[in-house]
Amino acid sequence: MSGRERGAATVLALGVIAVLILLLGGALTVARVVRSASQAAAAADLAALAGARVLQTNSGSAACARAGRVAVENGGVLTSCVAQGPDLTVAVAIVSGVPGVGPAVARARAGPAGPLTTSGPDPPQQVGPR
Numbered sequence: 001m002s003g004r005e006r007g008a009a010t011v012l013a014l015g016v017i018a019v020l021i022l023l024l025g026g027a028l029t030v031a032r033v034v035r036s037a038s039q040a041a042a043a044a045d046l047a048a049l050a051g052a053r054v055l056q057t058n059s060g061s062a063a064c065a066r067a068g069r070v071a072v073e074n075g076g077v078l079t080s081c082v083a084q085g086p087d088l089t090v091a092v093a094i095v096s097g098v099p100g101v102g103p104a105v106a107r108a109r110a111g112p113a114g115p116l117t118t119s120g121p122d123p124p125q126q127v128g129p130r
Contacts, residue, residue, distance in 0.1 A: 029098055036096035036104040043074035044092040044108035051081065051088040052110035063088050079105065087111030 051067030060083030067090050068078040076092040088110055093103040 032098050033096050033101055033104070036094050036098075037106070039074070040076055040092055040094040040104040040106035041108070043071050043076035043094065044090055044106040045110075046074055047071040047076075047078060047092055048088055048090045048108035048110035051090060052086070055083055055086065055088050055111075059083075060088075064090075085111070 047067040047070040050070040051063040054066040055063035060081075063083055064078070064081035067081055067088065071078040071090070071092045074092075076094045078090060079093045080089075080091040082089045089107065090109075091105055091107045093105045095103045
């Protein structure tokens with residue numbers, strides 16, 4: 001081994017380690033974004049179900065208030081809530097915590113499985129935050 005080649009393996013090993021660290025950081029970032037999206041979807045589903053349950057016996061504003069509380073309890077923020085007949089449609093946002101990436105937003109709708117009347121759906125009624 002000549003004098004010029006001494007330490008070349010060390011430099012190469014450091015380069016490989018640096019690349020591996022960058023790849024690991026990228027994978028962790030992607031995992032955080034995917035986790036936020038999954039958490040937002042779960043929070044939206046739960047908020048819509050809870051709100052639709054309240055909507056069966058109360059007003060749209062009471063249903064949206066309940067949906068908002070459930071969204072917060074699951075780490076999110078209710079960004080929209082629309083009561084249309086017996087159905088409740090919500091959107092929930094969760095901050096991903098990744099710099100440069102906006103919040104994960106998920107939408108969900110809940111209501112009875114079948115139509116309650118044969119006259120058709122009621123017109124949409126916007127209630128709650130926008």
